[in-house]
Amino acid sequence: MDIKRKQKFLVEAAYLAVILTLVYVTFKYFIPLIFPFVLGFIIAFAFKPLIRSLTNKLKLPNKVAALIVIGVFYLILLSITIFLGIEVFLYLKDFFQEIPQLYNNVLVPWLSNVLINLEELASQIDPMLVEQVRIYSQQILESLGNLITSISVGSVSYITNIATKIPLFLVGFLLTVISSFFIAMDYQLIVNFLLNQISPSKRSLLIEAQLFLVSTLHKYAKSYLMIMSITFVELTIGFSILGIESAIVVAFLIAIFDILPVAGTGGVMIPWMIFTFLEGDSRLGFGLLIIYLVVTVIRNIIEPKIIGDQVGLHPLLTLFAMYIGLQLFGVAGLFGFPITLAILNGLHRNKKIILYKQNKETEVVPSEVTTD
Numbered sequence: 001m002d003i004k005r006k007q008k009f010l011v012e013a014a015y016l017a018v019i020l021t022l023v024y025v026t027f028k029y030f031i032p033l034i035f036p037f038v039l040g041f042i043i044a045f046a047f048k049p050l051i052r053s054l055t056n057k058l059k060l061p062n063k064v065a066a067l068i069v070i071g072v073f074y075l076i077l078l079s080i081t082i083f084l085g086i087e088v089f090l091y092l093k094d095f096f097q098e099i100p101q102l103y104n105n106v107l108v109p110w111l112s113n114v115l116i117n118l119e120e121l122a123s124q125i126d127p128m129l130v131e132q133v134r135i136y137s138q139q140i141l142e143s144l145g146n147l148i149t150s151i152s153v154g155s156v157s158y159i160t161n162i163a164t165k166i167p168l169f170l171v172g173f174l175l176t177v178i179s180s181f182f183i184a185m186d187y188q189l190i191v192n193f194l195l196n197q198i199s200p201s202k203r204s205l206l207i208e209a210q211l212f213l214v215s216t217l218h219k220y221a222k223s224y225l226m227i228m229s230i231t232f233v234e235l236t237i238g239f240s241i242l243g244i245e246s247a248i249v250v251a252f253l254i255a256i257f258d259i260l261p262v263a264g265t266g267g268v269m270i271p272w273m274i275f276t277f278l279e280g281d282s283r284l285g286f287g288l289l290i291i292y293l294v295v296t297v298i299r300n301i302i303e304p305k306i307i308g309d310q311v312g313l314h315p316l317l318t319l320f321a322m323y324i325g326l327q328l329f330g331v332a333g334l335f336g337f338p339i340t341l342a343i344l345n346g347l348h349r350n351k352k353i354i355l356y357k358q359n360k361e362t363e364v365v366p367s368e369v370t371t372d
Contacts, residue, residue: 025334027329036172040179044187047073051184066184074177109140205347212346216339219310224259226306231255231265231295238291242284258299265295313342 020090031038047069054065115137122133183190195203235251244250262315269292310319318338325337 024328036175037179039176041183042174043070043073043180044184047184048187051187066187067181070181070184084322111144115140154331159360205360209347212343216342216346218248219342220307220335223310227299227303228255228259230302231299233259234295234298235265235291238287238294242287242291243355258295265299269295295331307338313338313345317341 022242050068051062052064054060054069119130119133123130195206198206229308232251232255235254236248239247239251252269253267259270269288273285273288273292276288304319304322306317308315321338321341322334325333
């Protein structure tokens with residue numbers, strides 16, 4: 001019996017390993033290859049209710065309604081992209097133009113003053129140290145100049161690298177646009193064809209998974225809206241205390257930026273702190289540092305809790321899923337892995353699949369205390 005149990009365990013472990021490997025390879029390598037078509041399907045799926053509503057209310061053919069809805073969506077998206085692209089370009093242009101001035105007018109005088117103070121301190125301790133301090137000071141200034149040059153060269157190289165990928169991006173975007181139009185116009189026909197390729201039992205499971213996906217995405221959006229609102233309130237209070245002009249507007253913009261998992265609040269606050277310290281405003285710099293630390297700590301505490309409560313996962317499991325997803329699939333995994341886990345958990349609760357054994361309510365009986 002022990003041998004049979006071991007054989008069964010090995011077979012189940014090998015089966016699970018094969019399934020996990022296939023899932024990993026699919027999402028890591030296959031999905032990126034067909035990503036424009038996947039994104040096109042997602043866009044068509046997202047606008048399906050609006051297309052259906054337009055068809056029913058205006059008595060338009062489904063294909064005409066799909067053309068109108070998807071066309072308006074891309075028109076709005078293109079307008080926003082052009083506007084933001086121009087703003088970002090102008091900001092980066094001014095930023096790179098100000099770097100040499102910031103280096104020559106702010107950083108070098110500040111650093112020179114620090115080094116002079118070090119020389120005076122060294123002369124008081126031991127006059128022999130002054131020469132060494134001067135040598136190190138010169139090396140620091142040269143290294144800093146080389147660093148600025150490296151940053152400039154690296155920025156140009158990075159921008160050039162991005163420019164070489166623009167044609168590929170445009171091809172992918174064009175395929176997404178075209179595929180979303182075709183899928184939206186024949187959405188039900190395409191979905192029925194795909195569903196007919198699988199067995200009725202799996203078809204029912206897939207449809208229920210889709211319902212859980214829509215519900216989970218809605219809850220995710222609600223969760224991050226709550227997190228963004230909390231961050232906005234924290235930033236508004238902090239900026240108001242520091243006396244920053246247009247505190248509400250600045251806090252709102254940073255709160256929106258905070259949704260980005262990689263950049264987050266630090267993508268704005270950290271450069272702001274650095275420039276503030278370099279300009280000599282220590283009060284504002286330390287104030288921004290305290291606000292950033294408070295916002296970061298609170299977010300790291302409440303994010304797993306809020307998302308876990310909304311999607312029905314334990315906060316620890318949500319945190320675990322976010323970390324594993326980030327390690328395996330990057331930013332997409334940070335969101336996708338907890339969503340997938342929430343869908344599987346929902347199917348388990350509805351007894352469509354069995355993932356784990358439920359906890360049974362058991363009464364813990366204290367052991368008897370014996371005395372000699």
